[in-house]
Amino acid sequence: MLLRKLVTVLTLALVAAGTARAELLIRITEGADAAVPIAVVPFAESGNIPPGDKLSTIVRSDLAMSGEFSPLPAEKMLSLPSKREDVFFRDWRLLGQRYVLVGELTRQGDRVSARYELFDVNTEERLLGETAAAPASNLRSLAHHVSDKVYEAITGVPGAFSTKLAYVTLDKFNDKPRYRLQVSDVDGKRARIRLESQEPILSPAWSPDGKKLAYVSFETGKPVIFVHELSSGKRTKAADFPGLNSAPAWSEDGRSLLMTLSKDGNAEIYRMDLATKKLTKITNHWAIDTEASWDHTGNGLFFTSDRSGGPQIYYKESERASPRRITFGSRYNARPRPDNSGNFVYYVHQRDRAFHIARTNLKTGEETILTRTESDESPSVSPNGRMLIYATKQGADSVLTVISADGGAAYSLPASEGDVREPAWGPLVR
Amino acid sequence: MKLSAQSKAFAVLLSAGLFAGCSSTGETQDDGAYGSDVAAIDQEGGSTVYGGDDQAGVSSSAMTEEERMAAQQQAEQQALRDITVFYFDFDTAEIKQEARDVLVAHAQFLANNPGQQVRLEGHADERGTKEYNLALGERRANAVQRFLIVNGASRGQMETISYGEEKPAVMGSSESDWAQNRRVELVFE
Numbered sequence: 001m002l003l004r005k006l007v008t009v010l011t012l013a014l015v016a017a018g019t020a021r022a023e024l025l026i027r028i029t030e031g032a033d034a035a036v037p038i039a040v041v042p043f044a045e046s047g048n049i050p051p052g053d054k055l056s057t058i059v060r061s062d063l064a065m066s067g068e069f070s071p072l073p074a075e076k077m078l079s080l081p082s083k084r085e086d087v088f089f090r091d092w093r094l095l096g097q098r099y100v101l102v103g104e105l106t107r108q109g110d111r112v113s114a115r116y117e118l119f120d121v122n123t124e125e126r127l128l129g130e131t132a133a134a135p136a137s138n139l140r141s142l143a144h145h146v147s148d149k150v151y152e153a154i155t156g157v158p159g160a161f162s163t164k165l166a167y168v169t170l171d172k173f174n175d176k177p178r179y180r181l182q183v184s185d186v187d188g189k190r191a192r193i194r195l196e197s198q199e200p201i202l203s204p205a206w207s208p209d210g211k212k213l214a215y216v217s218f219e220t221g222k223p224v225i226f227v228h229e230l231s232s233g234k235r236t237k238a239a240d241f242p243g244l245n246s247a248p249a250w251s252e253d254g255r256s257l258l259m260t261l262s263k264d265g266n267a268e269i270y271r272m273d274l275a276t277k278k279l280t281k282i283t284n285h286w287a288i289d290t291e292a293s294w295d296h297t298g299n300g301l302f303f304t305s306d307r308s309g310g311p312q313i314y315y316k317e318s319e320r321a322s323p324r325r326i327t328f329g330s331r332y333n334a335r336p337r338p339d340n341s342g343n344f345v346y347y348v349h350q351r352d353r354a355f356h357i358a359r360t361n362l363k364t365g366e367e368t369i370l371t372r373t374e375s376d377e378s379p380s381v382s383p384n385g386r387m388l389i390y391a392t393k394q395g396a397d398s399v400l401t402v403i404s405a406d407g408g409a410a411y412s413l414p415a416s417e418g419d420v421r422e423p424a425w426g427p428l429v430r
Numbered sequence: 431m432k433l434s435a436q437s438k439a440f441a442v443l444l445s446a447g448l449f450a451g452c453s454s455t456g457e458t459q460d461d462g463a464y465g466s467d468v469a470a471i472d473q474e475g476g477s478t479v480y481g482g483d484d485q486a487g488v489s490s491s492a493m494t495e496e497e498r499m500a501a502q503q504q505a506e507q508q509a510l511r512d513i514t515v516f517y518f519d520f521d522t523a524e525i526k527q528e529a530r531d532v533l534v535a536h537a538q539f540l541a542n543n544p545g546q547q548v549r550l551e552g553h554a555d556e557r558g559t560k561e562y563n564l565a566l567g568e569r570r571a572n573a574v575q576r577f578l579i580v581n582g583a584s585r586g587q588m589e590t591i592s593y594g595e596e597k598p599a600v601m602g603s604s605e606s607d608w609a610q611n612r613r614v615e616l617v618f619e
Contacts, residue, residue: 172525200596202560222591223564244592245567247561258559266572267565288565304562310521311562332521335559349558355557375603393603424561 035070036154038063038099041091042074043114044056044082047107050136055105055114057149058143061187062161066387067404068153072097073407084117084126092121099127101150112136116146118153128153140190160382161186164426165389166194166213167400171418181215183230186382186425194228202422205248205257210429214238214257216247225259227274239272247291252298257281260290271319282319291335294341302326302336302345313347313360326360329367331360335378339385339405346370346379346388346405357390359405370407380419383407383428391421510535514616515599516574517609520555523569525577533574536616537581544584549594549617550574552592553599555608567592575613 036195040063042056056074057205063069072095074080081087082104091119102333103116111133116327118128128149134142141162148159169180178202184191199218206213225239225248239245243262250257256273269283269292283289287307294301300317300390307314311334327333332350339346342362349358349367354374360367375393382388389402395416457466514536516529525533540546552571556596579585600613 013493018561200593201563202596218596220591243590244564246564260565262565262568267568288562288569290565291561304559306521306562312557332558332561350558377554396601396603 005224020136022378032307034066035064035356037070037072037095037097037204038101039072039077039095039149040101040150041077041082041103043102043116044104045106047412049105049107049112050139052139053143055103055139056101057147058140058187059101059147060132062147063142063151064157065161065187065402066157066159067152067408068386075190084211087119088120089119097121099150099154099171099425101145101146107136108133110136112139112142114142118150139256140185144185150253155386157384158428160384160387163383163428164210166206166422166426166428167420168204168422169418169420170398172211181213183213183229183426194230194233204422204424204425205250206426207250208252208254208427208428212254213424214250216246225257227257238274248295251294258294258301260292269301275329278315280319282316283323293337295338296340297342302338304334304336304340315345325354326362327367329358337379337381338362339381341385343383344405346381348377348379357388357403368407370403370405371401373401378423380423380425382425387425389423389425391423434437434501437522442524457581465551472518476582476592495581507535511539513557516614516616518614520557520608520612523566523568523573525573530577533577534581536553536579540578540584546587547619548588548589549619550590551597552590553597553611553613554595555611556595556598557608558601559585560596564592564594567594570612570614574616 003107005266032413033053040056042125056253060071061216063071077093077097078095079086081086081102083102087100087102098121099118101116101118103114106113106115114134115131117126119126128147132142132145134145144161147161151157151159151161163186164183165186166181166183169182171178176198179197179199180193181195181204182193184193186387194213195217197217197219199221200218200423204213204215211230213230214327215226216223217226222235223245225245226235226239228235236258239259239261241261241263241303244260244267244315247260248257255272255275256268258271261265263266266286267288268281268285268288269289271280272278282292282301283303283305285305285307286307289303289305292301292303300315302313302315304311305314305323306312312332313326313333313336313381315326316323327347329349334343334348336347338344344359344361346357346359349368349369351354355375355376356369356374357371357379358367358369370388371390372393373392377391379390386405387402388405389400391398392401393399398421400420434533469547516533517526518524539550550571552567552569554566571592575588577588578588599611599613600607600610
């Protein structure tokens with residue numbers, strides 16, 4: 001029942017609110033054609049519910065962002081039920097809705113609890129009924145949780161709305177470049193600056209538990225890989241060898257990092273055990289080998305190599321296996337990111353003069369170009385495999401764009417001033 | 431600020447390319463492409479040579495000619511060394527023909543001044559991926575380093591760093607912008 005062709009286009013604008021904070025705002029710029037109609041009814045409220053965006057508004061925006069749903073605007077609703085007895089299914093059928101979500105928020109001390117139910121309008125069957133609670137200051141997390149549950153109840157796939165995004169913004173401050181590593185909700189809200197530097201920051205990579213970021217920072221004058229614990233802000237230099245220290249990627253157990261080092265003369269891929277700092281050399285070739293990423297099994301890895309003359313995607317079944325070339329469709333294919341099902345690998349693909357994001361079906365070898373934009377970089381797949389974020393250009397500015405993983409829906413996150421780049425989609429954290 | 435300096439360097443390299451072509455055909459006639467320093471020395475040398483009209487004048491003129499040649503050579507080397515930015519084609523690290531004379535001048539200078547340090551900064555244009563470009567910038571810096579070593583500089587005088595596509599010389603996304611951003615810069619310390 002899942003719709004494959006989606007034409008929702010949403011725009012997220014990075015709006016600088018004062019100097020310290022910057023937020024991404026979603027704006028729907030194109031209606032959805034084939035997305036599933038769902039009515040998210042404003043929740044009833046009892047007790048002192050904090051002001052700000054309503055839970056139902058956040059849920060609607062989450063579901064719209066996936067490209068798979070078309071939420072009904074509240075002003076078009078004929079009634080605002082908050083429990084089953086008040087739901088008149090005929091009304092919702094009249095409005096062309098497939099699903100209806102109702103609920104109530106209750107203040108309980110420091111916390112807000114949400115009781116909510118999801119119904120199939122045609123069968124009148126209840127698909128979901130749950131109570132969830134969160135600190136009153138954290139209504140937004142509660143809303144993303146509800147979105148995740150609704151998404152999963154309908155699609156069978158866990159939602160990824162409670163996940164985080166990491167990205168790097170670049171603007172000018174006192175006439176000097178200002179790079180900022182930021183972490184936000186997946187809808188761009190609640191952005192927080194984690195590192196600010198006059199020198200480049202790139203390649204943020206999430207640890208599997210979502211608690212740390214590894215990244216490359218030039219703050220010492222050369223590329224160094226740091227591991228940054230988000231809760232404490234504590235940072236350690238993971239790799240500071242002569243030459244390149246770049247392209248970090250975590251292992252599934254969070255104990256080691258794949259990285260590109262050139263300490264022995266040219267760019268090779270290594271695995272570093274983070275506890276012992278012991279290095280294992282994984283590639284050994286005169287060519288550039290970089291941009292490694294583990295596959296879904298945690299044993300194999302994808303990487304970029306120009307051993308054939310130009311950059312192409314290669315795969316090693318294990319650290320010691322000989323590499324197998326994956327891409328043949330054009331002369332430039334780089335920065336592979338596999339999804340966690342083992343079905344697809346996503347990468348940057350040059351076709352004619354343009355750089356797109358493409359994916360290859362690993363079972364059939366079929367290659368599909370997913371983007372219509374032309375200066376695309378840094379693909380990062382959502383942990384549920386349904387969405388993809390990447391960096392591209394809008395005029396002279398770098399923006400982030402989210403598309404459904406099959407290339408259908410798209411919305412973008414432009415920066416109001418300067419650039420936003422290097423997106424990394426965080427893991428599902430339970 | 432930085433933009434115009436880079437554009438100038440680019441323009442200087444282009445004129446040096448013209449000169450390199452001339453000198454390889456054996457002509458030493460200066461066409462003014464070097465700027466005022468070289469022109470002034472040429473003028474002086476010229477007036478001495480053509481001013482002498484007796485025996486004593488001839489021998490003195492011969493000495494002056496030697497000095498003139500040495501001075502001109504030094505000035506040429508100096509002028510070559512004013513060029514510190516070297517450009518590359520897309521996804522290559524091959525040193526271009528027109529850069530070779532200039533890099534040889536730098537190598538000789540480094541060989542003659544063992545205490546001199548230089549940083550080789552490799553860059554790529556914005557196309558393609560950031561991490562691959564980081565490795566490509568390093569490959570370009572390494573290519574220049576190898577060329578300098580072959581021509582007399584010692585490894586200990588040099589340090590290489592790649593900024594990939596992070597520090598473009600010029601902003602913009604035209605072919606000419608990209609051409610100016612695919613480069614290695616020599617920074618003397």
